[in-house]
Amino acid sequence: MDRLKGKVAIVTGAAQGMGASHARVFIREGARVVLTDLNEDKGQALASELGKNALFVKQNVTSESDWAEVVRATEEHFGPVDILVNNAGITMAKSLLDTSLEDYRRILDINQVSVFLGMKTVVPSMQKAGGGSIVNVSSINGLVGGAIGYTDSKFAVRGMTKAAALECASFGIRVNSVHPGVIETPMIMQGDTKAAVEEFAKSIPLKCLAKSEEVSSLVLYLASDESSYSTGSEFVVDGGVTAQ
Template identity: 80%
Template sequence: MTRLAGKVVIITGAAQGMGEAHARLFIAEGAKVVLTDLNQQKGQALAAELGEMAFFIQQNVTNEQDWLNVIAGTEQKFGPVNVLVNNAGITMAKSILETSLEDYRRIVDINQVSVFLGMKSVIASMKKAGGGSIVNISSINGIVGGAIGYTDSKFAVTGMTKAAALECAAFGIRVNSVHPGVIETPMIMQADTKAAVEAFAKTIPLKRLAKSEEVSNIVLYLASDDSSYSTGSEFVVDGGLTAQ
């Protein structure tokens, strides 16, 4: 299948987890994909495995200059950007009383500020391409409450998506958010969250964690021309959690 044939895509946080799943699917669908991540070793290895349609650039998504470098590097390698998937993010499961200011600012920088920087940086390139699609990975905690810091940053992604969608519509750029529930990735299976995740999975109507690929299918839809009339909207992948 070639639903993304000829499209140039940037995926952040692509060295593992959901980002890796998105990259694999997008390559299979004909896209040219720039993978970015702080983890250079894993990112380069994945790009090498995916072949000539993939290219890795090391990136700190909270750094504005790194974003400019990624856009320039992508254009040099493949041409103007058609799709940006703001996938990079971290989780945290602390109470408000246990959360330090340093903790709070770190999660806001990675989950929220990076999305702002990504959208701002890519618009000019997408205008060169004649339009594009920005897919921001939020969470069901960008719709309903959860842990402090994480919830705040994901609600911000939901709001930024709507604001950017309204502004970017004039440029032919669509902006949507994806809201995964409990997805089986290395990030959420960290030592400080694993027990809580396993307990929470029992409350999911479908009675299981989702696979990253199940989120990737929604991201693919939004990246492709199949979703040409969808912008400023939330797409939920949660096994029925928010329907309860």
């Protein structure tokens, strides 16, 4: 239960879903964790539940000044950053012809620009710590085609990960991307979406959706020193979808 003992982590989009799962696992494994999100009520509630080793900071991940404040608060409360999980993101399933320029720029800002800002802002803090691990959450749509905008942004995360990994290797900072398939969350397992998702699950080689905790186990491995020789790589957790 101490795979991250003594580590300081930032997890974005941590108020719910996969981000909350990552934060829970990190706390369980001994890390001190700063949770960020725009949802202040849920974020504060989760931080209170997780205890003294958790801190919530409200953040717009597309804001450079918000990123600076997150790193400042992290260093003030817990010390230099060892781990960054760029988890925050949104989905969009519009067609090319139905996607406005405003739609397109919004998804790129949240899914792509936020990752750039996170890495740029956190690296100096990791240098103080003597190294670190950055985990960028992409998608299987960062490997294969999907909806316009969403796919573009997730491919970009994959590319930025490789570029940053090469640049940051000399600092002792590793950078990897995680590519989840369809994750079983309350948001998708309701209403009309539930039936469509259950039908899709039949086409997955493992015949089931992933649970958030299964993605968190992979994120934990990459955040920990166990993955000390892994950088610039894609780690897929999709039940075999992209192997077909």
